[in-house]
Amino acid sequence: MANKSQALHRRRFLKSAGLIAGLAVASSHANDRRNRAVASPSEPSSRKKDKIRHVRAYIIESPRSDDGLPSPKEDVWTNTTLISSPMSIYPEYHDDRGSWGKNVLGRVIVEIEDDSGRVGVGISSCGVPGAYIIEHHFKRFLLNQYVHDVEKLWDQMYRSSIHYGRKGLAIMAISAVDLALWDLLGIQRQEPVYAMIGGQVRTEIPMYATTPNPEYAKRMGFWGAKMPLSHGPADGREGLLKNVAIAEEARSKVGDDFELMYDCWMSLDVPYTIELAKMLEPVRIKWLEECLLPDDYDGLVDVRKAIKSCWLTTGEHEYTRYGFLELLKRHCVDVVQPDMTWCGGLTEAIKIANLARAYNVHVVPHVSATYSYHFCAAQTNCPFSEFIIWGERGNKIEPVFRNLFRDEPMPENGRIKLPDKPGWGMTLNRNELNLQRPFPV
Ligand SMILES: [Mg+2]
Numbered sequence: 001m002a003n004k005s006q007a008l009h010r011r012r013f014l015k016s017a018g019l020i021a022g023l024a025v026a027s028s029h030a031n032d033r034r035n036r037a038v039a040s041p042s043e044p045s046s047r048k049k050d051k052i053r054h055v056r057a058y059i060i061e062s063p064r065s066d067d068g069l070p071s072p073k074e075d076v077w078t079n080t081t082l083i084s085s086p087m088s089i090y091p092e093y094h095d096d097r098g099s100w101g102k103n104v105l106g107r108v109i110v111e112i113e114d115d116s117g118r119v120g121v122g123i124s125s126c127g128v129p130g131a132y133i134i135e136h137h138f139k140r141f142l143l144n145q146y147v148h149d150v151e152k153l154w155d156q157m158y159r160s161s162i163h164y165g166r167k168g169l170a171i172m173a174i175s176a177v178d179l180a181l182w183d184l185l186g187i188q189r190q191e192p193v194y195a196m197i198g199g200q201v202r203t204e205i206p207m208y209a210t211t212p213n214p215e216y217a218k219r220m221g222f223w224g225a226k227m228p229l230s231h232g233p234a235d236g237r238e239g240l241l242k243n244v245a246i247a248e249e250a251r252s253k254v255g256d257d258f259e260l261m262y263d264c265w266m267s268l269d270v271p272y273t274i275e276l277a278k279m280l281e282p283v284r285i286k287w288l289e290e291c292l293l294p295d296d297y298d299g300l301v302d303v304r305k306a307i308k309s310c311w312l313t314t315g316e317h318e319y320t321r322y323g324f325l326e327l328l329k330r331h332c333v334d335v336v337q338p339d340m341t342w343c344g345g346l347t348e349a350i351k352i353a354n355l356a357r358a359y360n361v362h363v364v365p366h367v368s369a370t371y372s373y374h375f376c377a378a379q380t381n382c383p384f385s386e387f388i389i390w391g392e393r394g395n396k397i398e399p400v401f402r403n404l405f406r407d408e409p410m411p412e413n414g415r416i417k418l419p420d421k422p423g424w425g426m427t428l429n430r431n432e433l434n435l436q437r438p439f440p441v
């Protein structure tokens with residue numbers, strides 16, 4: 001009796017407050033939801049085959065060690081040109097980056113296959129250790145999950161590897177998986193990656209070239225060329241003068257209407273960088289890249305305060321939004337350069353781009369070819385992209401990833417146009433690669 005009376009009082013109150021009609025509407029919406037649930041199960045049959053069935057991590061074993069990078073014995077300028085490195089301070093490792101094991105890890109190639117047998121491919125540079133992390137650790141978060149859950153899958157891989165990850169190997173392994181997920185998602189949806197991340201803000205991407213001989217880049221239609229710096233602090237005054245002389249010679253060959261940049265590959269210190277920049281002022285260098293060790297954020301601030309004559313860029317050895325935030329909040333760079341295959345993949349690169357946009361900083365990914373092009377096409381603050389020219393003299397246009405894929409987009413007259421193919425639009429060159437799966441679990 002008391003309950004009935006309470007119910008009447010409650011009903012009178014709701015009516016007086018004008019809420020009874022609202023309750024009816026809410027009830028009707030609840031019924032609608034129930035009806036939709038009956039008509040459309042939470043897992044639509046059309047999506048049942050979109051889940052991940054297999055994850056496979058490969059390395060490449062071949063006589064040429066051709067993992068998309070020149071083998072140490074090949075006559076490619078990255079092997080034959082003197083390039084300053086963090087190890088150049090040690091005489092025994094001064095002349096050859098191969099001598100201290102720069103490429104010792106090699107590629108990892110990830111295939112993710114869904115329940116329909118569709119396969120997405122992603123790559124990174126973490127070799128056997130990366131393959132182990134992917135097969136023995138990350139796979140548990142991927143199997144039987146929807147491919148479209150890229151955010152959740154990324155976050156689970158990141159959080160679960162935090163005690164040994166954060167930067168380097170683990171993030172490289174996440175990158176390979178993430179790129180494979182986006183490839184497979186595009187194949188499932190029959191859309192190019194750029195279309196899934198907002199569409200193209202530019203249909204042609206202007207490219208600059210990386211080569212020790214900028215005159216070739218100019219002839220090929222690129223708008224600028226980035227040269228490797230040959231000498232660092234260990235080479236003293238003589239090396240400093242040589243660095244300036246190389247830039248002067250390049251300027252004399254390409255004229256004033258072509259941009260020149262220097263990639264210092266983490267090999268300098270603060271005083272050297274400041275002096276180099278001042279001596280290069282007459283040459284008009286567009287930017288100095290990666291002058292310092294990536295952890296020396298405060299050093300870069302000191303360089304920024306002292307140098308106004310050129311841009312400062314860095315980031316190919318930086319990882320995740322957190323690493324890039326360290327650079328952005330110090331206002332010490334004009335361009336950040338995440339590598340799509342290292343920084344955390346596309347999922348993280350989008351976050352880095354959004355952070356950089358808020359700081360009015362450009363994002364121009366380090367090499368990473370097709371992965372960069374789709375990303376750049378869809379970002380307003382990514383006005384151009386990088387293309388590395390191979391060959392002994394940096395004069396040979398061939399795929400950035402060499403023989404890894406059959407159909408990597410190539411620049412024409414210094415510009416890239418992306419095809420309308422699903423995913424990244426590239427086919428792994430399986431028959432020419434000696435793929436080995438070291439941890440088939
Ligand atoms: Mg670089």
